[in-house]
Amino acid sequence: GAEEETKTETKTEAKTETVDESEWEIVIVPKDATNPWFVRMNEGVEEYKKVSGLNIYQKGTPEIDATLQSQLIADLIASGVDAICVVPVDPASLEPVLKQAREAGIIVIAHEGASLENIDYDIEAFSNDAYGAFIMDNLAAAMGEEGVYTTMVGHVTNASHNEWADGGVAHQKANYPNMTLLEAEPRVESEDNGDVAYQTAKELLKKYSELKGIMGTSSYDSPGVARAIEELGLTGKVATAGTGLPAANAEILKSGAVNALTLWDPALAGQAMAAMAVKMLRGEEITDNCDLNVEGYRNLTFKPGSDKVFEGQGWIVINKENVDSFGF
């Protein structure tokens, strides 16, 4: 109602003649906060805060849950922050609340949320499809580009994992004709839990002796699968690839249980979102090929056909050679 409108007005006013940047409040909302992934993102955000001197912080929910995340954002809207940068648990579920945010004049930047509509911009280290394809390339290389494989996700209800997996499968169909997806169990769950990933992989490998590869998505998948491969005495015969942070996976990479893991640095992704928000708050124009002054995000290009989704070049492949060189 009226309340909001006046609020929006004062905000736009403030924006045009702004000087006092210290009054800005920029919040990064991750999926959750225990996952080392977002702990790493927080490191990036904190560093950015120090360097820029602005009021930027990360605030997560106590558990990974789409509803909690939406409520957190609603609370942030109510407390009148200036920009919200979000890594959605489930993009679809955030549309209404992000719509409210934008109506309240808040800048909304997303990451891993290319499908979102109610945002200013989305920054992808690269697209979900491309990311899935990338993991698939790693898996294919490890499998010698042939044999039966399947995909593993945290939960079948997890949005990005399933998009990556879909992307991977599509990529395989187009590029690796000698590989086939396991028809009977095309997608299994790890429940975002290394132990479940391990048990599930064991079962798969027992039941389907033809299975030669498992594509992981959650950062718990590949390590768990690797443990199973190793224990069943299948090292070298069955391969896995997936997402994972270097430090957590150094040992399995070195032992050869996993050939390669893919990721982008979440710290940099956090910084990129913050940088984009600052740029917008300062009223700078956002164009194709824009430079956020963050490594991997120096030349952001619009995803073909979109004027909201930017894609960067932030991915990294880690393998046994380079795993110790990242420092996280």
Place this chain on the structure above:
Amino acid sequence: MLSKITNRISTVIKNDIYITRLIALMLIWLVFMGFFRFEKFYTVINFQTMAAQFPEFGLMAFGIMLCMILGGIDLSVVGVANFAAIVGAITLKKIVGVDGEMLGIAIPIVFIVGIIIGAMAGAVNGFLISIINIPPILATLGTFELFTGIAIVLTKGKAISGIPFGFSEAITGRLFGLIPIQLLIFLAMALVITFLVTKTTYGKKLYLTGTNITAAKFSGVKTTKIIIKTYMISGISASLGGLIMLANYNSARAGYGTVYTLQCVLIVVLGGINPSGGKGKISGVILAIFVLQMLASGLNKIPEISSFYIPLIWGGVLVAVMVMNYFTENKKIKL
């Protein structure tokens, strides 16, 4: 009139130590927020936001409350809510065109469908508990898995999105631009349940069956019917929660709101409902819902405090209240 109300309030405070404590707790928190985050907490929009947030889990808590008064528990509420939301979403997509025609008919239909789903799910729980005699904690844990399982099978685990925005707009809108519709649904259900519990024979039978089911049977109460009815109301309440979730997130998925189960049990227990049955008031539960919401929203406004402290505070408050009750009750006995 006013004196009558204050009189009433003062008797409530005297009579119900739980409620007094919850009010005290809420006041302390409100004062705390006043001191440290006045300008962020005490705004109309903040209260509107909070009022739009708690209805979804508040409705689920109502269900658990009724079952607990009966001496049982309903752990399936989140499963029922998601299931109802998913079926509601499918219905909505079927009826409403992309440009939003037929919305006027669709909304009531979605609500009817959701409520039917909730009632049926509740009937299954009631059947398993009253006729098969499965302990409620296990029966509803099983049906939680079952309903969630069916929801996953229906959706292949994906979110149902692309739902016509009209539904979400209608439910997340505000009456007179002020009062969130979600809150109205919550209040309506609160009124219905309060009415059922305090003004009808069902309510009396509910409490008495919860106190001593054998004596209830010997008094001619149809306990099987009461149990089934109660779990059905719980299911309906949960399904309304699910429909509000559908509106709030404009999508439905089998995995939403998994944290609500434990949270609702906490709310209900803190609201003064005794898990062994026969005791407790809806007003306590409503207060507990408010307290939790204010705590969560308040903490979200203080970046320095991690939201991980919420479970710590919440669990601590629960234990502290129980210990305080021990002391007050013992003092009474010693006189």
Place this chain on the structure above:
Amino acid sequence: MAQNVLKAVDIKKSFTGVQALKGVTLEIRPGEIHCLAGENGSGKSTLIKVISGVYTPEGGHVEYDGKSYKKITPIEAILNGVQVIYQDFSIFPNLSVMENLAFNTELASKSKLVNKKRMRKIAEEAIDKIKFEVDLDAKVGELPVASKQLVAICRALMFNAKLIIMDEPTTALTRKEINALFKIILDLKAQGIAILFVSHKLDEVFEISERFTILRSGELVFKGNTKDLDDKKFSYYMTGREIQIEPFEPKLTKQTKMLEVKNLTLNGYFYDVSFSVSKGEILGISGILGSGRTELALSLFGIRVVDSGIIKINGKEVAINSPTVAMENGIGYVPEDRLTEGLFLQQSIGDNIIISEIDNLTGKFGILDERKQSEEIQKWVKELSIATPNPDNACNTLSGGNQQRVVLAKWLARDLKVLILNGPSVGVDIGSKYDIHHILKKLADSGLAIIIISDDIPEVMSLSSKILIMRDGKISNTFEPSETTIHEITAQMV
């Protein structure tokens, strides 16, 4: 000095709003059989709990063998030779007879490990004392009530007790078992063990006790020898009023048959039972435990469903397969165990009264009519003189006799044709018992058909217009009270 095994001096104890004991003194001499009597709620159980260390008194002290305690724990009391057989027996239904019997000894000897052999020996000795035959490995919960009680008694006996306290030990026993128990008690006395006995059954009390302590409202009103008392004095001390017991003579003679059953059979419990009750009649059914009398009552109320036979109400045949159907046909049932089956102890007295007629206390749209409710509650509280300051109080604030009246009120509030009472005065003191009998007679005279099931023969004799004796699931005899004696009936029961 130690001329008393136990001396409780000037004991005071109060609960929320109730002073249960207002300075009571109790002395027990070695080897005596002492009776503690008093109306419901007069403080007997409370006094026992103080002696045995369950409650801490607010005033006074307890002396065991001359040692004085202000406060004592249950285990200390046991070590001082006090054993209590509680009314609920305090058994472990989930454990074997052997364990139930041996635990106390084992715990007192502070053994940490379970020695099955030793436990079996202890248990065998224990049951041997009263020649109680039971499978030591059976679960106590699966035993019949009387056996449960015998387990509790054996447990107390085997201990090297100086004083055994029995809170209403005979409630669940038949006459034969009571005789056996009394023999045991005399036996114990001979060994120098003192017995403190609480009972509401007058005949028993006089038969066995040597000395009396009578309480009224938490105060000591009489202390002395049995020979100084007679029935009349005793009742007077207990109740503070004169009580005259008269036999029942139905005023409505030869009325229509209200309830008629023919060849009723519930396999395993009772067979071919036929009888009828008319308006204004009180039918007494007696028999030992296990004779099928409780199952018969439960079948008439629809909790159990009979295998064959006919039930007619007011001449019309009905199939009673649930309490609801029974109630629709005007049958009410006061259960045997009022605490677990009859009452909602934590709920208000008022709710307990109106629950069975709640569906009639509604106004428009099925909304509860508060005025009707409270009128109804007030009416019954007054009619049955239920002693409570406020019917909103929880039911567990009432004493046994008053609780029984609440159960009665619950049924009378409905428009009944037949009222079945299973043990109408179990654990109820003579004053209340008298009142309840009076109420029942009045009800019969106003046209109700009443069935009472009881093994309290004097009660059956004074109340009934006809008496049926059940044995092994069959009706073995029918008596007119005027044409028989207590002795004859007792003989017929076993």
Place this chain on the structure above:
Amino acid sequence: MSIRLKKLLRHNEFYIFVVILLLSFLIQSRSGQFYTPNNIVDIIAALIVPGLFAIGAFMVIVSGGIDISFPALASLSIYTTTRILVDIDYQGGILLPLVLTIIFGAVLGAVNGFLISRFKLQPLIVTLGVASMFRGFMQGVLKSVQIAVIPKGMSEFGTSSLFVAKNMETGLTSRMPTAIIILIITLVVVYFILNHTMYGRGLYAIGGNEISAERAGFNVKRIKFFLYVMVGIISSLAGLIRVSMMTQCHPTNMLGMEMMIIAGVVLGGVAITGGAGTLKGCMLGTILIIIVQNSLILMGIPTFWQGFFLGMLIIVGTGVSALQVKRLNSPKKGKGGDKYA
């Protein structure tokens, strides 16, 4: 002979055993992979952690209580242990981690024990609140994050094995973790405590009738207190084994296991009202849950259907035993009911 058979038929354990057998035949026929040496070893290995949790849950349920805090307790205890050891760069063997987890487990268990025994609070409420507190403490105060590299002593213990089972046909191998010894020792100790000590009988006695137990002279408060301490220790051991076997410490991934564990215990014929049930039944129930959770893929049930099947199992499993109890309690025909021997 026939009496024995009758006795057997009255035991719930027997039925679960039959169900497990039937299920295993089903899995065998659908996959050919149940009765293989490596699969059996796998199932036993998967049983270690839930098995330990179940033992703790079982003891509490027997005493008439319920504990839903054990996963949170185990998480906090093992996280603290690992954190400390990593921070001091501990290089030694498993002994110190073992001692530390036992101490933390005992202390945390004592929190439950103190609240429940001292204030006579309802176990469900206490453990609900305490679980929430433990979790909040771990994540809020200790700022827990995943510890990817755990001390060598722990990971060596977790990955060491007693023997390796090999499936000759497929060549697949499975290791029998050394940690199974802890489960076996715990089983033996708890069996001894429950059946051969007055303390253990006291647990059953309290579960049967708490007031009677007090009157009989059991020190109910102390028994309950030590019960929760013991359960704290057993749960913590489970946590230690879980982390050691995974060779990394994820602070929250045990949370939420409580309901399945309790379901397994009750499935094993342990009365949720307390006082009745055997360790054998408790383990059988847990095994049944583990087999189902770990064999859905072997049975060829697609991932999407797994929740559905798990729900059905709980309902049908507990339903069958509930009906069994109902049948036992209903009047037995032809038997003289209340007859006094």
